[in-house]
Every structure is written in C-alpha cells, then in structure tokens.
Amino acid sequence: SERLGYFPAGIRSRLEEGIRRLHKLAGNALTDNMHIVFADGSTPLLSLVTMILQSSSKGLPLKVWARKPFYSGYSSLSFGDLVKFVGQEENETAAAADESLVEFVTSPNNPDGEIRSPVLSRPLTVFDKAYSWPMYTFMDEPFNSSAHPLSLWTLSKVTGHASSRVGWAIVGDKALADAMQMLACPIGCPMESQMVAISAIEHVLQTEGEIFKWGRAKFTERWRKIEDGFRNASCYRIRNPLAQGFDRFSQKVYKQTPPYLWMECLNLPAQKSCGDMLRSFGIKCRDGEYFGMPPSYARLSLYVATPVFDVLMQKLTNMFATTC
Amino acid sequence: SERLGYFPAGIRSRLEEGIRRLHKLAGNALTDNMHIVFADGSTPLLSLVTMILQSSSKGLPLKVWARKPFYSGYSSLSFGDLVKFVGQEENETAAAADESLVEFVTSPNNPDGEIRSPVLSRPLTVFDKAYSWPMYTFMDEPFNSSAHPLSLWTLSKVTGHASSRVGWAIVGDKALADAMQMLACPIGCPMESQMVAISAIEHVLQTEGEIFKWGRAKFTERWRKIEDGFRNASCYRIRNPLAQGFDRFSQKVYKQTPPYLWMECLNLPAQKSCGDMLRSFGIKCRDGEYFGMPPSYARLSLYVATPVFDVLMQKLTNMFATTC
Numbered sequence: 145s146e147r148l149g150y151f152p153a154g155i156r157s158r159l160e161e162g163i164r165r166l167h168k169l170a171g172n173a174l175t176d177n178m179h180i181v182f183a184d185g186s187t188p189l190l191s192l193v194t195m196i197l198q199s200s201s202k203g204l205p206l207k208v209w210a211r212k213p214f215y216s217g218y219s220s221l222s223f224g225d226l227v228k229f230v231g232q233e234e235n236e237t238a239a240a241a242d243e244s245l246v247e248f249v250t251s252p253n254n255p256d257g258e259i260r261s262p263v264l265s266r267p268l269t270v271f272d273k274a275y276s277w278p279m280y281t282f283m284d285e286p287f288n289s290s291a292h293p294l295s296l297w298t299l300s301k302v303t304g305h306a307s308s309r310v311g312w313a314i315v316g317d318k319a320l321a322d323a324m325q326m327l328a329c330p331i332g333c334p335m336e337s338q339m340v341a342i343s344a345i346e347h348v349l350q351t352e353g354e355i356f357k358w359g360r361a362k363f364t365e366r367w368r369k370i371e372d373g374f375r376n377a378s379c380y381r382i383r384n385p386l387a388q389g390f391d392r393f394s395q396k397v398y399k400q401t402p403p404y405l406w407m408e409c410l411n412l413p414a415q416k417s418c419g420d421m422l423r424s425f426g427i428k429c430r431d432g433e434y435f436g437m438p439p440s441y442a443r444l445s446l447y448v449a450t451p452v453f454d455v456l457m458q459k460l461t462n463m464f465a466t467t468c
Numbered sequence: 469s470e471r472l473g474y475f476p477a478g479i480r481s482r483l484e485e486g487i488r489r490l491h492k493l494a495g496n497a498l499t500d501n502m503h504i505v506f507a508d509g510s511t512p513l514l515s516l517v518t519m520i521l522q523s524s525s526k527g528l529p530l531k532v533w534a535r536k537p538f539y540s541g542y543s544s545l546s547f548g549d550l551v552k553f554v555g556q557e558e559n560e561t562a563a564a565a566d567e568s569l570v571e572f573v574t575s576p577n578n579p580d581g582e583i584r585s586p587v588l589s590r591p592l593t594v595f596d597k598a599y600s601w602p603m604y605t606f607m608d609e610p611f612n613s614s615a616h617p618l619s620l621w622t623l624s625k626v627t628g629h630a631s632s633r634v635g636w637a638i639v640g641d642k643a644l645a646d647a648m649q650m651l652a653c654p655i656g657c658p659m660e661s662q663m664v665a666i667s668a669i670e671h672v673l674q675t676e677g678e679i680f681k682w683g684r685a686k687f688t689e690r691w692r693k694i695e696d697g698f699r700n701a702s703c704y705r706i707r708n709p710l711a712q713g714f715d716r717f718s719q720k721v722y723k724q725t726p727p728y729l730w731m732e733c734l735n736l737p738a739q740k741s742c743g744d745m746l747r748s749f750g751i752k753c754r755d756g757e758y759f760g761m762p763p764s765y766a767r768l769s770l771y772v773a774t775p776v777f778d779v780l781m782q783k784l785t786n787m788f789a790t791t792c
Contacts, residue, residue: 150630184508187654195519199548220650224523226550306474307659326544330511335631336660 150331155338156182162345163312166302169353171392172276173287173295178314179321183328184337186274186298186311187217190248192327193270193294193313194227196320197246207245209234211263213406213441215254215272216434232436240264248272252281255435255443256384257402271295275403277302279359282391282398289314301403303344303355308337356393363401366446369457370405377464379410383441405444408432411468418442425463427456474655479662480506486669487636490626493677495716496600497611497619502638503645507652508661510598510622510635511541514572516651517594517618517637518551520644521570531569533558535587537730537765539578539596540758556760564588572596576605579759579767580708581726595619599727601626603683606715606722613638625727627668627679632661680717687725690770693781694729701788703734707765729768732756735792742766749787751780 146153160180167173183189198206205228208221214231221229230245239245240263250272251260257280262269273287273295280301287295293316300306310333315321348355367386374382383406391398409418417439419431432441446453470477484504491497507513522530529552532545538555545553554569563569564587574596575584581604586593597611597619604625611619617640624630634657639645672679691710698706707730715722733742741763743755756765770777 147631148628150624152631155631184653184658185655188651191651191654195550196548199550220654224520226519226523300474304472307471307476307479307656309653309655309658327512327515329508329633330515330544331509331633332631334508334633334658334661336664337658340660 147335152332152335155335155342156332159310159338159342159345162342162349163297165349166345167286167314169349170278170356171283171286172278173273173297173314174289175314178289178293178316179318181313181315181321181324181328182333182338183311183313183324184309184333185300186272186296186313188328189296189311189313189324190218190270190272191221191223191227192324193296194221194223194246195327196323197268198226201244203244207234207242208248209239209242209245209264210248210250211236211260213253213255213432213435213437214248215250216430216443218248219434236263246270250274252276252400252402255404255430256406257281257400257404258385259387259389268294274298274301277359278353278356278391278393279363280402281400282387282389283393284389284391290316293317294320299341299344303348305340305344308340309334310337310341353393360394360398360401362450363403363446364399366453367399367401370460373457373460373464374407377468379468380464381408381410382406383408403446405446406441407444408441410440412440421463421467425459425466427459427463471659476656476659479659479666480656483634483662483666483669486666486673487621489673490669491610491638493673494602494680495607495610496602497597497621497638498613499638502613502617502640503642505637505639505645505648505652506657506662507635507637507648508633508657509624510596510620510637512652513620513635513637513648514542514594514596515545515547515551516648517620518545518547518570519651520647521592522550525568527568531558531566532572533563533566533569533588534572534574535560535584537577537579537756537759537761538572539574540754540767542572543758560587570594574598576600576724576726579728579754580730581605581724581728582709583711583713592618598622598625601683602677602680602715602717603687604726605724606711606713607717608713608715614640617641618644623665623668627672629664629668632664633658634661634665677717684718684722684725686774687727687770688723690777691723691725694784697781697784697788698731701792703792704788705732705734706730707732727770729770730765731768732765734764736764745787745791749783749790751783751787 164175167175205226208229210231218229247264248270249260249262252275295314297312299310386400388399409421419429419442422429429442429444488499491499532553534555542553571588572594573584573586576599577584595616619638621636623634710724712723733745743753743766746753753766753768
C-alpha cells in the first residue's frame with residue numbers, strides 16, 4: 145500500500161538519479177544545477193511547453209518554427225487559435241523577422257540525423273534531443289544545458305521502451321520547470337512505468353552502456369549495407385549528412401548511424417512521389433512532405449528487427465535494379 | 469518486443485472493455501455509444517478539457533466555475549491569461565450572468581459528498597464523477613452520459629491505485645474526444661499502468677464488485693463511529709449531507725458514506741480556524757478556505773488504514789471533551 149498512494153516513496157528520486165547518471169555515462173548532457181521534469185513521453189512535453197510559452201506570450205497564436213526538414217510530429221503542435229506550427233509556411237528569413245516566434249531545434253535531426261544549432265537568436269529555444277545517444281551519433285561536447293536551458297528527452301530512443309511513455313526535460317529555470325510539471329504528471333507519473341524505466345536505466349548503467357555499443361554495432365552494419373546498396377543506384381540518393389566527429393564515448397572518430405534513412409528519388413515519373421515509388425516495391429516510408437520537403441524525399445525507419453531490415457535491403461536493391 | 473513498441477496490441481481495447489463493464493456492474497454510468505478517452509489520472513483531464521474549451525472560445529480568459537464548497541484542486545486550473553477558475557470570486561448569480569463561463573459539477577461532491585446537478589444551463593458542463601462509486605453513495609439512476617456528454621473518472625477512487633495514474637473521460641462528441649486524446653497520452657497511456665488497471669478492474673468484475681461491498685462495510689462502520697462521536701459535541705458539526713436513497717446495487721436504501729468528513733467548528737476562539745483547532749489536537753485536515761468556505765470549515769480524509777482511523781476518532785473525542 146506504500147506504493148498504491150499518490151507519491152510512492154523513493155521512485156521519482158531514484159529515476160531522476162538514474163537519468164542524471166545516464167547522461168553522464170553517455171556524455172550527452174550536463175545536468176548539474178538543472179531541474180528534471182517528467183512526463184508521459186516527450187510528445188506531451190512538446191505541446192505543454194508551447195502552451196506555457198503561449199500563456200506568457202503577448203500575441204495570439206504563439207508561432208512555433210523549425211528549419212526544414214523538420215520532425216513531422218511538430219505539425220500537431222498547432223492547437224486552436226493558441227499555437228500554430230509555421231515550419232511549412234515560413235522560411236528562415238520570415239521566421240527571423242517574426243519576433244515572438246519560438247524555434248524548435250531537433251539535434252540530431254529527425255528525419256536526417258543532422259547536428260543542428262539554433263538558426264534564430266531568441267531568449268528561449270526548445271531543444272528536442274531525442275536522438276542524442278551514442279547508438280546514433282558521435283558524442284563530442286555534452287549538451288550545454290546552462291546555455292540552452294530547455295531540452296527534451298525520451299526513454300524510447302535510449303532503451304526502446306516506447307510503450308512505457310517516459311520522457312523528461314532538462315530545465316534551467318525553476319519557475320518554468322514547476323509550470324511544466326504542473327501540466328505533465330501533476331500528481332507524479334505512473335509508478336509502474338517509472339519502475340520499468342528505473343530497471344532499464346540501471347541496467348544500462350551497470351553494464352556501462354552495453355546497449356550503446358550493441359546499437360552502434362547494429363546500426364554501423366546496417367549503414368554499411370545501405371551505403372553499399374545506394375552506391376550504384378544513380379536515381380536514388382542518401383540525404384542523411386552522415387557526419388563524422390571525435391567521439392568521447394569510444395575515444396575515436398565515429399561516423400553517424402542515424403535511425404532513419406532519409407533519401408531522395410531522382411527522375412521520378414510525373415505525379416509520382418518517392419513514397420509512391422517505395423510503396424510500389426512494398427517498402428514502408430513516410431513522405432517528404434510531412435517534413436516540409438518536396439515529394440521526391442522520403443524517410444524509412446531503421447527501427448526494425450534484423451530479418452525485417454534484410455528484407456528491406458532486398459526490396460531496395462530490387463527497386464534500384466528495376467527502375468534505374 | 470510486441471509490448472515495447474508504441475501501441476502494444478490489445479492493451480487499450482481490453483482496458484476500455486473492462487471500464488465499460490465496470491460502469492455497468494456499479495450502475496453508475498451509461499457508456500453505450502460514448503467514446504472513452506484515457507489520461508494519466510483525471511487531474512490532467514481537468515486541465516486539458518479547459519484548454520480545449522478555451523481554444524474554441526472567443527474570450528480570454530476562459531472562466532471555469534463550480535458552486536461552493538468546491539474541490540480545492542480546481543484553483544490550479546487557472547493558467548496564465550488563458551484559463552481562470554472563478555469559483556471563489558463569483559456567486560451563483562454572477563456566474564449565471566457570465567455567458568461563456570463553464571461549470572464543473574462534482575457529484576458526489578468533494579469535500580462533502582453532496583449529489584449535485586448543474587446550477588447553470590450551458591451547452592456543455594464538465595462532470596467530475598470521481599466519487600460516484602458504491603462505496604461512497606447510493607446508486608440510483610446511472611449517470612446519463614448522453615444528456616451530459618462529458619464526465620471524468622479515475623481509478624484511484626475505485627480500486628485505490630492512485631500511483632498508477634489511470635483516468636478516463638466518457639465523451640459524447642467524437643471531435644472533442646479526439647482533441648482530448650491528442651493532448652492526453654497522444655501516443656497511448658503507459659502500458660504498465662494500463663496492465664495494472666486491467667488486472668484490478670477484471671478482479672472487481674470477477675468478484676462481482678466485492679471491493680464495493682467491502683468499502684461500504686468499512687465506511688459504514690466508520691460513519692457510525694463518527695456520528696456517535698459528534699452526537700454530544702455541541703461545538704462541532706458534521707456538514708456532509710449524508711443523504712440516503714434507493715440503491716440499485718444492493719436493492720435497498722443506502723445512506724451515503726463519503727470518503728471525507730466535512731465539518732464545522734462553532735464557537736472558535738478569535739483568529740483561530742477550524743483547521744488550527746484540529747491541528748492543535750494532532751489531526752490532519754484541509755482548511756475550509758481551500759474549498760471556498762469560511763475558516764470555520766475543514767475537511768478530514770477518511771482514506772486511512774483502520775488503526776489510523778481509530779487514532780483519529782480518539783483525537784476527535786479528546787478535542788470534543790476538552791474544548792466543548
């Protein structure tokens with residue numbers, strides 16, 4: 145019954161401690177003197193952050209902007225007359241002129257894995273750091289939470305526990321952190337999902353990041369196959385930057401292994417999108433337009449089991465051979 | 469891994485089915501042709517409902533009102549310039565004149581257990597039905613969800629699993645239900661807490677509501693002791709209505725056994741509240757002012773283990789004997 149009541153003792157504090165140590169192990173964020181806000185995943189954090197910024201802004205609606213290609217989920221941040229996502233409508237120049245607009249910086253970016261910095265200079269920028277983990281990219285300097293005091297994180301992209309809905313924000317300002325926590329899990333997040341998160345995170349800590357190494361090995365192997373496959377496909381191009389940089393986690397240079405393949409189809413038949421082409425070969429994807437890009441772009445998820453990935457490569461190879 | 473991904477198969481539908489059957493067993497709400505929206509507890513539902521109503525209202529702020537004594541938690545619905553809870557400021561006449569204001573009807577009411585109907589006639593009223601379960605009150609007609617298409621419910625007051633954060637709304641309008649679900653658990657509620665809720669609810673169903681009978685027996689015994697104790701306390705009064713009515717669950721008349729004692733202190737020393745008096749005898753309580761009432765009122769929680777309740781009764785008896 146100690147765990148039945150509203151605030152089961154020791155759960156939240158243990159999860160918070162685990163998360164701070166996890167960031168230290170991965171080397172992806174400084175958390176000293178920062179507040180941790182918990183929510184049921186990072187998706188609710190995205191919308192409640194816009195609500196809070198809206199409630200203290202003067203104009204209606206609050207405009208939210210991200211550079212293209214942007215995460216397709218941001219379009220659902222638009223909410224009544226209160227919040228409007230304008231990533232599609234406004235280019236960088238227009239956004240820069242829009243004084244009250246808030247920039248979302250996804251880094252590494254979804255869909256392409258690009259390492260990004262803010263384009264606009266605003267007092268507060270929202271950093272979506274979902275993919276800033278060693279299995280996806282090199283870890284150079286840890287994210288400077290003091291300089292950028294609002295970043296959003298999710299367990300789903302670290303340990304895979306998407307259905308447990310565990311997200312958190314690293315927040316510098318106490319008043320903002322309190323306001324966020326009042327909207328996200330105001331009476332604590334579900335105890336059971338916190339316990340699963342504690343188990344998963346403490347396992348990562350105890351094994352000194354074995355899952356990071358495993359994920360890197362898996363994704364490195366997959367990207368080798370992807371790059372091999374695209375090498376002779378003259379009508380299809382990988383559009384991920386696949387940057388490399390010195391990686392403090394392994395103490396050597398690491399080339400990015402993002403979880404999504406972001407690609408372009410060249411010489412498409414009229415009226416046909418890259419997504420149409422892929423789907424006609426039985427390949428699941430999300431069309432470029434969801435990310436603010438032309439229909440010649442598409443995103444393929446690499447969050448699949450190995451047998452599924454192998455079939456995906458066969459289908460791509462077949463498409464390359466048949467249409468190019 | 470089938471349960472690791474975003475939408476684990478069969479979980480949400482099984483919980484929803486359990487909840488519809490639970491309402492049927494308790495006889496407290498009709499759910500046919502109604503949509504169920506899930507959230508992490510009913511507290512987030514309260515605020516997201518006001519956000520959605522605000523986003524489609526013309527004026528700023530959206531005013532939310534409830535008749536006194538009102539649930540103390542409603543004051544935290546106030547949010548920036550967007551939403552303002554005016555239960556404290558506006559009496560019934562003022563509220564009735566405020567055309568765009570939204571009424572919250574808590575029935576049975578917190579703090580006193582009163583069975584309530586809307587005071588204002590508005591197109592949409594929000595019903596907070598947290599305490600509409602057989603352990604707290606008689607079950608006459610099931611709540612007519614078609615006539616009142618927005619009611620909020622929580623597992624914490626049925627099976628006690630407060631820390632699992634499982635709340636739901638019964639909603640008539642599909643568009644409103646979709647808008648609510650977009651803000652509450654947009655990618656599903658945490659799987660683990662849903663599984664705990666499924667286990668708990670299916671147990672209640674399999675035992676044909678044994679917990680309702682157990683809860684009634686417990687609370688009936690406690691209220692007998694409370695009423696006995698107050699009988700000779702001329703300076704203290706029970707302020708719960710403790711109504712009785714025909715109960716379809718047991719097929720006989722049942723007198724309410726609410727989970728909170730709502731009381732008034734008479735002949736208080738100057739500058740002293742009822743809460744001060746209670747606390748000076750070591751009794752935990754919440755002051756009447758949180759519920760929009762004078763400081764001569766206070767609410768005591770009966771959600772305590774039996775030994776704690778027995779000590780509470782001793783302390784009350786001591787206070788009655790010493791101060792009256």
